[in-house]
Amino acid sequence: MLEKVKRFNWIMFAAMLALVAVGTVAIWSAGNARDQRFHGMWISNLQAAAFGLVLYLSLAFTDYRRFLELLAWPLYAGALAMLVAVLFVGDTVYGGCRWLWFFQPSEVSKLCVIALVASLLGGGDEWFCRLRPTFRGFLVSALLVGAPCALILAEPDLGTTLTLAPAILVMMFAGGVWRRGLALMVAAGALTVMAVLCAVYEAEKPGVPAERREAILRYTPLKEHQVKRVRVFLFPDDDPQGSGYNLRQAKIAIGSGGFTGKGIGKGMTNHLKYLPPAVSLNDFIFCVYAEETGYVGSLVLLALFLALLLPCCWIAFKSRDGRGRLLALGMSSLVFAHVYVNIAMSIGLLPITGLPLPFVSSGRTFLVTVMCGLGLVQSVSLHRGLEE
Amino acid sequence: MKRGEPQESDIVSGAVCWATAALFLLGFTVLAVKLKEVQVTDSAAYGYANARQSVRRVQTCGARGRILDRNGEVLAENRPSLSIVCYPESFQKKTWDETINGIVGSAALVGEAIGRAPDCSEAAIRRHVRESLALPLVAFRDVGERELAVFSEREREFPGFEVRETDERVYPKGALAAHLLGYVGRDRGEAIAGDEKFNFFMPEMRGRAGLEVYYNSFLRGVGGERKILVDARGFAIREWTVVESRKGPDLELAIDARLQAVVERELSGLKGACVVMDPRNGEVLAMASAPGFNPNDFVPVLRPGLYERYAKDPSEPLLNRASGGAYAPGSTFKPITALAGLSSGFSPSETYDCDGVFELGLMRLHCSSRWGHGPVDMRHALMKSCNPYFCSLAMSVGTNAVMSAARAFGLGSKTGLDLGVDMAGVVPDSGWKSSMYHERWYQGDLAQMSIGQGMLLVSPLQMARVAGALGTGMLATPRLKKGLSPELRPIPFSKAQLAVVRSGMRMVVAGDGSSRGTGWRAGEGVAAEVCGKTGTAEIGRGATRRKNTWFIAYAPAASPTIAVAMVVENGESGGGTTAPKVGAVLKAVFGESGRTGPDADGG
Numbered sequence: 001m002l003e004k005v006k007r008f009n010w011i012m013f014a015a016m017l018a019l020v021a022v023g024t025v026a027i028w029s030a031g032n033a034r035d036q037r038f039h040g041m042w043i044s045n046l047q048a049a050a051f052g053l054v055l056y057l058s059l060a061f062t063d064y065r066r067f068l069e070l071l072a073w074p075l076y077a078g079a080l081a082m083l084v085a086v087l088f089v090g091d092t093v094y095g096g097c098r099w100l101w102f103f104q105p106s107e108v109s110k111l112c113v114i115a116l117v118a119s120l121l122g123g124g125d126e127w128f129c130r131l132r133p134t135f136r137g138f139l140v141s142a143l144l145v146g147a148p149c150a151l152i153l154a155e156p157d158l159g160t161t162l163t164l165a166p167a168i169l170v171m172m173f174a175g176g177v178w179r180r181g182l183a184l185m186v187a188a189g190a191l192t193v194m195a196v197l198c199a200v201y202e203a204e205k206p207g208v209p210a211e212r213r214e215a216i217l218r219y220t221p222l223k224e225h226q227v228k229r230v231r232v233f234l235f236p237d238d239d240p241q242g243s244g245y246n247l248r249q250a251k252i253a254i255g256s257g258g259f260t261g262k263g264i265g266k267g268m269t270n271h272l273k274y275l276p277p278a279v280s281l282n283d284f285i286f287c288v289y290a291e292e293t294g295y296v297g298s299l300v301l302l303a304l305f306l307a308l309l310l311p312c313c314w315i316a317f318k319s320r321d322g323r324g325r326l327l328a329l330g331m332s333s334l335v336f337a338h339v340y341v342n343i344a345m346s347i348g349l350l351p352i353t354g355l356p357l358p359f360v361s362s363g364r365t366f367l368v369t370v371m372c373g374l375g376l377v378q379s380v381s382l383h384r385g386l387e388e
Numbered sequence: 389m390k391r392g393e394p395q396e397s398d399i400v401s402g403a404v405c406w407a408t409a410a411l412f413l414l415g416f417t418v419l420a421v422k423l424k425e426v427q428v429t430d431s432a433a434y435g436y437a438n439a440r441q442s443v444r445r446v447q448t449c450g451a452r453g454r455i456l457d458r459n460g461e462v463l464a465e466n467r468p469s470l471s472i473v474c475y476p477e478s479f480q481k482k483t484w485d486e487t488i489n490g491i492v493g494s495a496a497l498v499g500e501a502i503g504r505a506p507d508c509s510e511a512a513i514r515r516h517v518r519e520s521l522a523l524p525l526v527a528f529r530d531v532g533e534r535e536l537a538v539f540s541e542r543e544r545e546f547p548g549f550e551v552r553e554t555d556e557r558v559y560p561k562g563a564l565a566a567h568l569l570g571y572v573g574r575d576r577g578e579a580i581a582g583d584e585k586f587n588f589f590m591p592e593m594r595g596r597a598g599l600e601v602y603y604n605s606f607l608r609g610v611g612g613e614r615k616i617l618v619d620a621r622g623f624a625i626r627e628w629t630v631v632e633s634r635k636g637p638d639l640e641l642a643i644d645a646r647l648q649a650v651v652e653r654e655l656s657g658l659k660g661a662c663v664v665m666d667p668r669n670g671e672v673l674a675m676a677s678a679p680g681f682n683p684n685d686f687v688p689v690l691r692p693g694l695y696e697r698y699a700k701d702p703s704e705p706l707l708n709r710a711s712g713g714a715y716a717p718g719s720t721f722k723p724i725t726a727l728a729g730l731s732s733g734f735s736p737s738e739t740y741d742c743d744g745v746f747e748l749g750l751m752r753l754h755c756s757s758r759w760g761h762g763p764v765d766m767r768h769a770l771m772k773s774c775n776p777y778f779c780s781l782a783m784s785v786g787t788n789a790v791m792s793a794a795r796a797f798g799l800g801s802k803t804g805l806d807l808g809v810d811m812a813g814v815v816p817d818s819g820w821k822s823s824m825y826h827e828r829w830y831q832g833d834l835a836q837m838s839i840g841q842g843m844l845l846v847s848p849l850q851m852a853r854v855a856g857a858l859g860t861g862m863l864a865t866p867r868l869k870k871g872l873s874p875e876l877r878p879i880p881f882s883k884a885q886l887a888v889v890r891s892g893m894r895m896v897v898a899g900d901g902s903s904r905g906t907g908w909r910a911g912e913g914v915a916a917e918v919c920g921k922t923g924t925a926e927i928g929r930g931a932t933r934r935k936n937t938w939f940i941a942y943a944p945a946a947s948p949t950i951a952v953a954m955v956v957e958n959g960e961s962g963g964g965t966t967a968p969k970v971g972a973v974l975k976a977v978f979g980e981s982g983r984t985g986p987d988a989d990g991g
Contacts, residue, residue, distance in 0.1 A: 256438035259427065
């Protein structure tokens with residue numbers, strides 16, 4: 001036990017607690033701007049964090065290798081089942097069918113997929129070891145990852161898929177899956193994104209007749225609301241009162257925060273509801289935070305995330321075990337993707353998409369999921385060099 | 389469990405871990421750089437955008453200055469007026485229609501409670517919500533004491549409604565000097581879109597007539613600035629004052645309210661006008677027009693139908709006859725004709741044998757004395773207002789001399805009065821006549837003009853100036869505001885010439901020792917030597933024939949301090965109708981003398 005405690009990564013742990021604290025304040029402020037029901041949001045979020053902390057510590061002191069051996073496949077199967085179930089019996093919120101009773105299966109499934117991929121590629125399954133560098137191995141792992149992704153896309157929840165994809169890619173690359181295939185896939189993906197962006201640009205640039213616009217957009221896989229988001233991304237100043245409203249208000253909130261911010265609880269854009277209250281607690285929580293704490297606060301937040309993520313890389317490096325390394329890299333990549341996409345979309349670096357900012361956004365399922373995942377990473381740290 | 393050196397994984401190389409860490413660092417660096425651009429470099433622009441969208445800037449108006457007479461008597465001031473206003477933010481609903489319906493419904497309830505219909509229609513509420521949401525909406529303007537009592541008692545039943553105090557204009561002396569003072573209206577509050585300094589202008593009192601218009605920018609207060617913080621839908625969150633508004637200065641008039649009341653009393657029930665001024669500096673002491681109106685009927689809002697009633701009234705109560713009425717001056721013009729003669733070398737002692745009519749070709753101009761005055765010199769011609777004398781005088785000196793004398797007295801041009809209503813009148817000449825009537829100028833026109841008839845048109849104000857100028861030799865620009873620097877212009881006649889006319893005008897009132905002058909009633913009982921001239925201008929022919937009766941005067945004769953001109957429409961004669969009224973005015977100025985005039989027993 002003492003051995004384990006010695007290997008406990010305190011930096012990562014402290015960074016996580018600090019992020020929970022930051023999140024609590026941000027949720028308190030964003031909740032206060034909304035009606036009575038949301039004023040206590042920060043408390044329930046803190047309760048979820050406490051629950052997550054228990055799971056975190058339990059998982060940290062459990063040997064991740066045993067965890068993966070026992071639970072990787074059952075969790076994966078369970079996640080698939082829930083994702084199927086949510087399509088039929090889930091509750092629809094804001095146009096996406098994401099809720100199953102009290103939680104969002106897509107959030108939980110992120111962890112399950114990462115666990116499975118870590119177990120599979122890290123050498124947990126004997127039968128896969130020989131397949132790994134071959135095309136068939138690539139195919140198998142792509143199918144295993146693709147199934148839940150397809151189900152999440154069907155909800156539809158593009159954002160979750162988009163953040164899961166880079167994490168899986170990092171893991172597959174690190175795990176030595178048929179690299180030529182991976183490279184092709186990445187290249188194809190990049191080309192598709194470029195092509196779609198160019199198509200939307202061509203279709204939406206000023207002076208394009210409606211028929212031509214229709215003709216171009218028919219060849220893109222985007223739905224109308226997605227086209228709108230991409231258009232806002234490409235032409236952010238075109239329609240500040242309409243489709244560009246959210247982005248404009250997000251930028252006003254962040255920008256007007258200035259260097260030192262307006263003070264906790266004093267974000268005008270948030271409290272006067274210019275920042276759409278429907279998204280200020282979740283997808284746009286960074287705006288609330290950045291308005292109140294300014295550039296200093298933004299840097300502190302980025303530093304805290306680095307303090308959380310870099311130890312993960314360190315743990316992966318020190319682990320020398322395939323599964324441990326993949327788990328740590330996968331989890332940290334997942335968190336990184338969320339942080340990057342969430343902040344980047346708020347300042348117009350990426351098109352707007354609905355994604356929570358880990359620890360800061362309200363969202364209990366995701367919070368608990370991320371804490372569990374980081375608990376597993378902590379477990380990798382604790383069990384470094386120990387035989388099973 | 390057994391301790392052992394960990395084996396390097398053969399599957400995942402350590403370099404990947406470093407690469408991932410590098411990726412994280414790179415990503416966060418990109419974010420940090422972009423965030424610096426947004427939060428530091430462009431922060432001011434976003435802060436400005438933030439302030440623009442969430443703060444409404446309101447220009448408040450300062451209290452309007454009062455209008456005082458020369459002795460500090462209040463002629464126009466502001467009274468506190470209580471309104472019941474409604475705060476739209478208390479009626480926030482999901483949709484605008486629900487919000488508007490909520491306000492309409494609640495306003496109706498309040499109206500039911502206090503027993504009067506709201507002053508805001510649904511359309512007005514809709515417009516207010518669309519344009520001025522952040523401001524309170526005046527639901528009941530200027531509520532009475534009883535209504536207020538009911539409302540205050542039940543105020544808790546009507547959340548979102550509140551009593552607010554505003555200013556309203558009031559004219560404490562009612563109809564007194566109404567044409568001078570005018571009245572105010574209130575602008576509609578303006579909502580300004582775009583990048584202006586203010587989003588809203590509070591409805592400000594604005595002069596609509598009279599001095600309230602002319603001195604509007606003088607009287608109006610200095611606007612203040614309030615800011616209202618609004619939420620994303622535009623509802624007010626809180627407001628604060630940035631710059632306090634300041635009260636406008638009081639306007640002190642040269643008018644003497646007491647004298648004004650005397651003048652108006654003399655004119656009451658008649659149609660006519662009177663101007664009393666100080667010829668030494670042009671200060672207008674009284675200026676009245678009858679019939680009049682009560683400016684309090686026009687504030688705070690003109691009652692529907694009232695304006696039409698005033699406007700359609702054939703006696704034209706809204707017309708300021710004193711400076712805007714165009715009348716033929718009649719015989720009050722004769723002193724000017726006399727001066728025209730004198731300056732052309734006509735001898736004042738030359739006599740003319742008046743036989744009661746002046747004949748020129750086919751035209752016959754009758755004299756006031758049916759059988760003629762017999763031989764008269766200039767002084768007696770003035771005293772007796774002998775028409776043929778002045779006709780023949782004009783014939784001998786010509787049109788130009790009369791014309792330039794009339795212009796020298798400021799006729800035919802604006803007086804420069806500090807009031808919007810300032811009629812120039814008409815001094816006809818051949819050019820004017822040919823352009824108006826396509827007819828040439830006949831000698832008959834000159835004959836008519838010499839006795840103040842025909843096409844000549846003047847205002848009572850102009851004639852008051854003339855009276856003053858005759859007395860002092862200086863033509864004064866009339867001033868309503870006290871303390872303006874006087875503007876005096878000498879008239880181009882010698883002392884000797886003026887002396888002749890003055891003694892003639894003195895004789896009009898005082899007689900020549902053997903008989904009364906036509907205007908003797910103007911001097912009766914006045915404790916000053918009055919000089920004057922009567923006038924009876926005939927207008928129309930046959931059934932519509934009527935007479936406008938004039939009297940102009942100045943006093944005291946030696947060094948005039950008062951000049952008066954009065955016209956009464958449809959009077960009998962200048963001497964009979966108007967002179968006694970002018971006398972009453974002069975008595976009010978100079979006091980009454982014990983005796984009835986030095987020459988009252990004469991003639």
